[in-house]
Amino acid sequence: MYKDRSYVRANNARQSARRRALLAATDVETFDPVEIFARDNWTCHLCDQPVDRAAKVPDHQAPTLDHLTPLAHGGPHTRANVRCAHFICNSVRQDKPLSCANN
Numbered sequence: 001m002y003k004d005r006s007y008v009r010a011n012n013a014r015q016s017a018r019r020r021a022l023l024a025a026t027d028v029e030t031f032d033p034v035e036i037f038a039r040d041n042w043t044c045h046l047c048d049q050p051v052d053r054a055a056k057v058p059d060h061q062a063p064t065l066d067h068l069t070p071l072a073h074g075g076p077h078t079r080a081n082v083r084c085a086h087f088i089c090n091s092v093r094q095d096k097p098l099s100c101a102n103n
């Protein structure tokens, strides 16, 4: 129906403007993840087990920041919206029951 791609280009431009607007509206704090891990006593908020401070992603026991309200759902990147979580717990966290292989 469209003789050229101008419609598609215009639509893409609109969508990318919307993405920029969403990001601009999102609160972003600058902080060191270690600050959050220490605040949360190096404990995973999803399974209540300690994380391994020395472990690095993709180690399942590595500490990661979990956004309570996901960024994809408009959640802010702020201290109040993040918790310490195991990499594995964070990875499997959706609406499913959690299983944490911590032993």
Ligand SMILES: [Zn+2]
Residues within 6 Å of the ligand: 044, 045, 046, 047, 048, 049, 085, 086, 089, 100
């Ligand atoms: Zn966990």
